[in-house]
Amino acid sequence: MEERRYHSVRLDKERCKGCTNCLRHCPTEAIRVRGGRAHILDNLCIDCGECIRVCEYHAKVAFTDSLANIKAYKYSIALPAPSLYGQFRGLKRPEYVLEALKRVGFDDVFEVARGADVVTRAIRERLREPDLPRPLISSACPAVVRLIQVRFPDLLDNIVDIRQPMEVAAAIARAEFCKKRDCDPADVGCFFITPCPAKMTAIRTPIGQKHSDLSGAISMMDIYGMLLPHINEMQSDPDFVPATRFGVGWATSSGEASAVCPENSLSVDGIENVIRVLEEVENNKLSDLVFLEGNACIGGCVGGPLTFENNFVSKNAIRHLVEQMPAVHPDTDVPISMLTKYAMRCDEPFRENHAVALDENRAEAMRKMKRMNEIIERLPGYDCGSCGSPTCATFAEDIVRGFCTEMDCIHLMRERLQVMAQQMVELAQTRRE
C-alpha cells in the first residue's frame, strides 16, 4: 500500500449534498459520489481546484496556512505570487502590495516575480543546450505537472528540470535575509501567498525537488481583505531589487512563454485545453515547438481558485501594471552568477503516477480491461453520473476495480426490475389457472 498523499483540496463532509456537479469537471476523473457524498480519490487528484470552482455548496475546500502560522517562526518572509498584484485594480506599483504585507505582520517580503526573473534566465540558458526534447514543457504549474504524471507519463521527459519561481525565490529570500539580519536560517519562515491549492500541495509534497524551501502558503483569498486597507503607501527599502515586467508577467497566461522563448513557444490555459494540447504533443504534432507553457487555470495564475478578483479583470490589471514598468529583460537584469549561487535544477526526477493502470500486473490489467469492455457494452452510455462515477466508462472501471456493482446503475436496475415485475405477473397468473 502506498502512503496517503497530501492534498490541499479536500471535502467538507457537512456541506456536500452528494450532487454530481464536481464529478464531470474533474480532469483526472478523481471524484466519486458514494453513500450520498463526494469522495476524492487520493492517488488521482492533482489539486487543480476545478471542483472548488464548480461546487455550489462550497463543499470543496483548499487547506492553506493561516496568517497566525507565521508566528511559529522568529522571522517571517512573505513571498507574493505575481498574481497577487492583479487583485488590486489600478495598482500603480508592486511596492504598495509589498508594504501592505509588512503591515499585516511579515518581517520582510520577497517578490516571487523576482524568482520568475531568475528562473526565466535559467530556462533560457537551459534552452541553449543540445538534444532537448521538443517541446520542453514548463514546470511552473504544479497541477499541469501532476496531470502529466497521471495522464501523460510518456511526456515526463519533456518537463523542464528547472525549479519553480516560488522555490528559487524562497531560497534567495532566506539567504539574503539571514545575511542582512545575521540570523539562523531555521528561524526564518518563508510563506508563499498563493492563488491556488496546487502550490500548497507542491510545498508539502514537492515534485522535482527533495525538499521545499517554503514553510507554507497563505491563500490570497484569506489575506486579500487584510491587505486592502493598507494599499496606500509604497515600501521604502534602499536594498529593494524590483522584479522586471517579465517576472511580473508570469502572473498571466503566456507571460512565462513570452519571457522564456518568444521566438517559438505556445501557451495554453484552462486544464481541458492543456489536456487537448498535451494530446497533440503525444501525437508528435508539436515537435516544431521549442517551449510549451501550460496553465491549469484560465488566464493563468490570476485565474487561480484562491484569487479574489475576476480573472479577466486581474489579467487586465497586470497588463496595465507591467506597461508602467521599465522594459528590462531578465537576460540583462539577472546576473549569471545567480544561476550558480542558488540551486536551479530539480534534484528529483518527475515520476510516473501509476494510478491510471487497472492493475500492477499487466496480464491482470488486460483481463480487467476485457471485462470492462464487456460491461460497457451493457451500460446505456448516458454518462449521467447517477451511479456516482463520472461516466459509464469509469463506472465499468470502478466495477472491475471492485468498488461497485452493475446494480449501482439505475438504468440497469430499472431493466432488471421490469424483468422481475414481469416474472411476478407471470407467476401470479400461473397460480390463478
Place this chain on the structure above:
Amino acid sequence: MEELFRTVYPVEAADYTSAGQASADIKRKLKQLGVGGDVLRRVAVASYEVELNLVIHSMGGELVLTVYPEAVQLVSSDRGPGIPDLEMAMREGYSTANEEARSLGFGAGMGLPNMKRNADDFSIESELGKGTTITMRFNLPL
C-alpha cells in the same frame, strides 16, 4: 498467440471532426494497461498517423486494436482507393493529400514513413480499386 481483447474503431473518410478519437482511445487503453514510456509514445504517433491516413486518403475503413500478452497490434484496413505506387508512397516527403487536408496542416508526406519508423513490425498491402491494409506491431516490454 493468445488474444486478450480487440477493439474496432470505424473511421469515416474526410471526417475531420472525429479525427484523432480512435488514437486517443487507444492511448487511454494502453495507459490503463500500465504501458508507458517509449512504447506508448510510439503507439501514439503511429496510431494517430494511421487514423489520419484513413480520414484523409481512404474511402473509409476501420482501425483494429488487438492486445496480446506480449504485444499490441494495430491493423488499418480501408475500402479503397488503394495506393498505385507503394514504393513512392513510403518515401519521406511524398504526399497526395488534397487541398482540404493540406489547409489543415496535413500532407507533409511523413505519415507512412513515421508509422514504419515507430512500429516494431510494419507491413503494408494495397490493391488498386480495392483498398489498403496496414499492420503494425509494437512489442511490450516484459
